[in-house]
Amino acid sequence: xxxxxxxxxxxxxxxxxxxxxxxxxxxxxxxxxxxxxxxxxxxxxxxxxxxxxxxxxxxxxxxxxxxxxxxxxxxxxxxxxxxxxxxxxxxxxxxxxxxxxxxxxxxxxxxxxxxxxxxxxxxxxxxxxxxxxxxxxxxxxxxxxxxxxxxxxxxxxxxxxxxxxxxxxxxxxxxxxxxxxxxxxxxxxxxxxxxxxxxxxxxxxxxxxxxxxxxxxxxxxxxxxxxxxxxxxxxxxxxxxxxxxxxxxxxxxxxxxxxxxxxxxxxxxxxxxxxxxxxxxxxxxxxxxxxxxxxxxxxxxxxxxxxxxxxxxxxxxxxxxxxxxxxxxxxxxxxxxxxxxxxxxxxxxxxxxxxxxxxxxxxxxxxxxxxxxxxxxxxxxxxxxxxxxxxxxxxxxxxxxxxxxxxxxxxxxxxxxxxxxxxxxxxxxxxxxxxxxxxxxxxxxxxxxxxxxxxxxxx
Numbered sequence: 001x002x003x004x005x006x007x008x009x010x011x012x013x014x015x016x017x018x019x020x021x022x023x024x025x026x027x028x029x030x031x032x033x034x035x036x037x038x039x040x041x042x043x044x045x046x047x048x049x050x051x052x053x054x055x056x057x058x059x060x061x062x063x064x065x066x067x068x069x070x071x072x073x074x075x076x077x078x079x080x081x082x083x084x085x086x087x088x089x090x091x092x093x094x095x096x097x098x099x100x101x102x103x104x105x106x107x108x109x110x111x112x113x114x115x116x117x118x119x120x121x122x123x124x125x126x127x128x129x130x131x132x133x134x135x136x137x138x139x140x141x142x143x144x145x146x147x148x149x150x151x152x153x154x155x156x157x158x159x160x161x162x163x164x165x166x167x168x169x170x171x172x173x174x175x176x177x178x179x180x181x182x183x184x185x186x187x188x189x190x191x192x193x194x195x196x197x198x199x200x201x202x203x204x205x206x207x208x209x210x211x212x213x214x215x216x217x218x219x220x221x222x223x224x225x226x227x228x229x230x231x232x233x234x235x236x237x238x239x240x241x242x243x244x245x246x247x248x249x250x251x252x253x254x255x256x257x258x259x260x261x262x263x264x265x266x267x268x269x270x271x272x273x274x275x276x277x278x279x280x281x282x283x284x285x286x287x288x289x290x291x292x293x294x295x296x297x298x299x300x301x302x303x304x305x306x307x308x309x310x311x312x313x314x315x316x317x318x319x320x321x322x323x324x325x326x327x328x329x330x331x332x333x334x335x336x337x338x339x340x341x342x343x344x345x346x347x348x349x350x351x352x353x354x355x356x357x358x359x360x361x362x363x364x365x366x367x368x369x370x371x372x373x374x375x376x377x378x379x380x381x382x383x384x385x386x387x388x389x390x391x392x393x394x395x396x397x398x399x400x401x402x403x404x405x406x407x408x409x410x411x412x413x414x415x416x417x418x419x420x421x422x423x424x425x426x427x428x429x430x431x432x433x434x435x436x437x438x439x440x441x442x443x444x445x446x447x448x449x450x451x452x453x454x455x456x457x458x459x
Contacts, residue, residue, distance in 0.1 A: 119380035393422035
């Protein structure tokens, strides 16, 4: 199990507790080099995907493979997908750096603000499925969590929608105490032999025991919405009061028998098992570069340049030459031009030849540009309207009305957060406009657009 090691490598280095909440240091990138299976992952981590414009514009898909069992008892492997209707959009690196200091809660506030304004975030819910009989018909292992299922081979079928239309009433009880657990499934969904999923099924449940206590499933936010009858008893912070003389099954009264399949009880799929059980990896698990190449090949030129810049930034903070020199050699397994560009920026020898031949393939769904909405929209975008005494009231009202009709979120920014008066406005009879914020309290990075309506006197 590499889980403890990857957590240790990503944390601040033990000798000086630096850096905080960053991956730009020797230990992290040493670990990335020592584990070639991490190559695909860190290519994603260095892309625009990790600095989203908004949670509402993030694509969600699990790395783990579950199973679906239909009414006939047929078993399919499945991956679940959530695709934002607003498209997949990111910040640029300079914006992300500034926002981290200007407003560390930018993303959280953005989501709450959109919901409060009725701009409810929506995601299309889709599935990729592979019949059990076709598990071994691909050039990658479908149970390998370091791989994606290319959409040109296994298309996504969209079957539903997720909408967030209400903010929580109290953050701690309704969000902080949520206990995410991969082992919680319903009839019809099962587990595959994905080794990472098997580990998570244990570790997540174990984590909730230590984080929230043995009766964490009785907290209101984690409690099932339907009645539950079982013989779980006692433990710290028990909520439910149980009645009766027996607390086990079977019992002399035949009370509370397990739910049958016909009653909706969970039934494990009768999976056929053959072969030798050993701690090893299949040959397909050992291909650590093909999908890293597929990802990078599929990006646009702009997205590729951002990956180069991100890698150059990260490795610049590694002060041991062995770390950044070996990592640039690893990049040659993915793309020679990428490796040479990064090596030139961070120092060290430039690779002369590809470490592995690039297959040249691309796949849909990997570049963010593939998720641009067919109809351009400014729905839920934050637009700042800047005003000062003497502003054009007609233009201001037209802007405000037009933006609201387009479902954008206009915010008035003034030279002060007290009354501001339009050109020709009688200050003795009018209360003026009270801005939402003053200019010194906000920054351009917090908005998608800024507009000045004009006027005889601006500033």
